[in-house]
Amino acid sequence: MSLSVLLAGGGTAGHVSPLLAIADDLRFQDPGASIVVLGTEEGLESRLVPEAGLELVTIPKVPMPRRPNADALRFPGRFCGAARSVVELLRDRDVDVVLGVGGYVSTPAYLAARRTGTPIVVHEANARPGLANKVGARLTRSDLVGYAFPGTPLKGRHVGMPMRAQIEAVDYDEPGQRRSARRSLGLEEDRPTLVVTGGSLGAQAINDAMAGALTAIDAAGVQILHITGAGKGEGLRESTADLPHYHVRDYVDGMENAYLAADLLVCRAGAGTVAEVSVVWVPAVFVPLAVGNGEQKLNAAAHVDAGAALMVDNADFSADYVVDTVLPLVTDEERLEAMRDSARREGFPGTAVRTMTQMIHDAAGAQHPDREYGPDRWTKHERFYRSGEENA
CATH class of the missing domain: 3.40.50.2000 (Glycogen Phosphorylase B;)
Structure with a gap:
């Protein structure tokens, strides 16, 4: 029945x-x-x-x-x-x-x-x-x-x-899936890739920090997929017009492709995002939004404690942090693999x-x-x- x-x-x-x-x-x-x-x-x-x-x-x-x-x-x-x-x-x-x-x-x-x-x-x-x-x-x-x-x-x-089943199906260990995802997003298949997102509403602090680090980003040899949030990408799009490897999108339909494309993800720590990152095993830097009762920090705490991600306060996520921490990490395959191994061992359902x-x-x-x-x-x-x- x-x-x-x-x-x-x-x-x-x-x-x-x-x-x-x-x-x-x-x-x-x-x-x-x-x-x-x-x-x-x-x-x-x-x-x-x-x-x-x-x-x-x-x-x-x-x-x-x-x-x-x-x-x-x-x-x-x-x-x-x-x-x-x-x-x-x-x-x-x-x-x-x-x-x-x-x-x-x-x-x-x-x-x-x-x-x-x-x-x-x-x-x-x-x-x-x-x-x-x-x-x-x-x-x-x-x-x-x-x-x-x-x-x-x-x-x-x-x-x-x-x-969604599409997220649960993501296999970060499958090179074919990762290459296909990068192609679908207009990215090079073999270049170190940083994906930055503030969620559907965007995150102005994250956007501003990235904008302040453009000179270092240009010299780092990485490609960026920056999902700014609806209506928040125009200034950054103008600033990066001469940077061929900096891709600005207001949104991406199907975040599973963004996760697969990323060697490293910079994101907020909303419950859905943290859970998806934990299931996919993508290395991440969480920038929790300081609202409510601090639930975003708590959401990410176990994943960070497992060694699978970093966490930085919103007020401390600056251009200097991007230059000193984010860019060196996205090109450090040994550290990234250690973070992926930690996520596997954590075994998030x-x-x-x-x-x-x-x-x-x-x-x-x-x-x-x-x-x-x-x-x-x-x-x-x-x-x-x-x-x-x-x-x-």
């Missing part, structure tokens, strides 16, 4: 991306599954969920007030109204399982599930869990709670980050999406379909072993 599942979460890419990855795997394993996503009209889910062919139901965004004011007085009524609407949704759709990934809508979803007796599954993407998932984890069994990073203070288990789908079935007391994954969904480990079997 196919399941009816409510996926709750949204607001940022850090919530929406793992949610969509879980939905994709669930649809693969159970094509007849009824999946509805709970979000808000303001979040990224309002665009990304319909684009993925999934139904989106929205409720009002009800943030917890941080100070006593009129919003604080209205909060209890608004929050209870949101939870009641989710109760009605669970009953109308006869939902078997609620899976939450955090964000404003997850707390009312968890409380509505508790009221209706609907099983709860939780995935936490950050090393420092948010309030919603702290609530969700208290309302369900520990074997139905998964988190992305080791040391996350929730009951549950380290499952890694649900991500690469099949979190499958684990979460299994949790959904466990929560519902249903048999997992165990549908076999085809080559388009093989991880790099599966591709390696399947190739060995075919050649035996």
